[in-house]
Amino acid sequence: MPDPLLALAAAQAVTAGALTLHTLVNARLLHRPVPAETAAEPIAVLLPLRNEADRVEPCLRALLAQRGVAEIVILDDGSTDGTAGVVRAIAGDDPRVRLLTGAPPPPGWLGKPHACHRLAAATDAPIIVFIDADVVLEHPHAITGVAALLRRLRVDLLSPYPRLEAVSPGERLVQPLLQWTWLTFLPLRAMEHSRRPSLAAAGGQLLVADAAGYRRSGGHEAVRAAILEDIALARAVKRAGGRIALADGTPVARCRMYTGWRDLADGYGKSLWASLGPLPTAVPVLLFLLFCYTLPPLTALAAAATGHLTAAGCALLATLAGVAGRVRSAHATGGRAWPDALAHPVSVALLAWLTLRSHALRRRGRLSWRGRAVS
Template identity: 50%
Template sequence: MNRFRPVRTMVAAGTVLAAAGTAHSAWNSTALRTPPPDPPPVTEYVSLLMPVRNEAGRVGPALRSLLAQEHLPRAEVIVLDDQSTDDTGDVVRRLCGPYRHARVVRGTAPKPGSPGKAHACHQLASLARGSVLVFVDADVVLASHAVASSVALLRSTGLDLVSPFPRQAAEGPANRLVQPLLQWSWLTALPLRRAEASPRPALSAANGQFLVVDATALYGCGGFAAVTDEVLEDMALIRALKRAGGQGGIVDGSRIARCRMYDGWRDLREGYGKSLWTAFGSGGGAAAVCALLVWAYVVPPLAALRGSRWGAAGYVAAVTGRTLTARRTGGRCWPDALAHPVSVGLLVALTARSWLGHRRSTLTWKGRPLRGWH
């Protein structure tokens, strides 16, 4: 029987890790900042900025919600058409046409091998006149008070950047398995309040889907011009801002913003493929994180199938943590949380696929090859 002791120890340790993650997510759920539901009018000039590329079929709801923002007596809307090859330019010009405070500009091409978003955001920032800059993706639909609420939170906390994390609209099996891991990951692993001020790269998080930043702080850290070579430009930007002495991080945007990132498995696979290889800093870092995830969230459930009580406890801890984060961020709880081990396994497989594509220089995004990233 002694030959099984290392296995039992490994399962027990994985269960302890899962339980610790769940406890931390519960604490984070109480610490997570939330924009006020009834904000006062914003007295500052605010620039609402949206980069778009080949989004003709989905930009309409997002742009309409941006144009309809309330409590912003002094605001501008600038949409940058990032070299779209479809009808995106015509669509956004038609939608912006009736609004005197809105305009559409044609962006310049990024350097070869770049995904282009940071370059597009840099162009938008250089055109903006506001003391607060708000970057919104073309798949994010905002509540009418979303920007005013986020600016109120930015100013009341004294932070330089807040990133309201939208409620993720996940439809279809692949999206329901993978998308909830976005908010689960930072609620489980990141000490949110400490991370706001810490300059450590590992304690940084932001989501470029919806980003609200003080203009002076943005320009002071070099802005998006300093991160144009980055695939995860949002993470690179928050790290640059912190190095320059700024503070900021993720806040709860589930009540004021909704995002549907991908329509199906193929979109999801390509979207994660372009960026997962760089999410953990290095190949060794990615391997270590994936091993830890498997240890805590896959090994115990597999052991539970063979009658392990420790394994059953680990599975319960994992499902509980997934449920807590879903409830806190407006996600779907049941029965999705029960498939958490499958979700983690799929994330590990996507990470491996992303690294393989990176090594072979076969990654693309929105028609642009991502090369020169070694």
């Protein structure tokens, strides 16, 4: 008679092992910018800000140190904490810097897409780089490096993921899942060559765009109501016949998205409901993730306790495969591998909880970010 526990453990091992193998392949395929390249054409850096007075300084000082950047256009999007004053004090009389004053988004627009739309309309540079206030460039040729990679790959939109800094325990549990997710589940080369808009990914912290391709796609106006405007923009580029690519941006940039658990939970709360679609779609995906990565150590314990040593071994292999995938993802993207990867089963469980919490907040109409309702 077949052993159900052994069958369960074997299925976990095979699935987790195959996914980790895919992580290893993707890690070898990652593009990386070379920061020492110079600009062959004008580049505009676009920085939307809303209530960022307490953390914009490192970002802005790194931008001012960039070489080969034609202009830095900043939009203060209705900040109430003195963000504009901080920008003026740091930028001084740098002729490259222009500070725009934002306006409330019109009906049907969310705040960030509207801010990015206004910024893009304010420049005629052939290459535009969107950057968030929590990104710090780590080389004076970082921007020219990612722009050169955009041209070398001949794509319309490039997403060079910065190195994600995770300090608090909650950040260390959840933040590495961003890179791990797309390295594990997204076929990178197929995404770059496929015309399917559904096969797309991007990270809004740092986006490099060919301005002509951006405008052909409709730009941020085409994604004005998207909570995940970065992924929606990548899909819009594909729908317009353009190409996109992901890259490892850790040689040129770092980013600490959230500072502590509360900030992280609020940040993911506003957007995770959109990442996997409606609940009937999201729940099976979450159950699959839990089956592959959270359940195996529990299966191993249950099997060992009942004398099913072969099943325990298979479940342990599944657990180790998940940990190995996290380790390889960390090494490929500049993250911390040890001991954080050992908590991968807990990380995936937290991701599932945060996703369900985000859906609940949306149903209650309680989504907001930086003092502005997200609807």
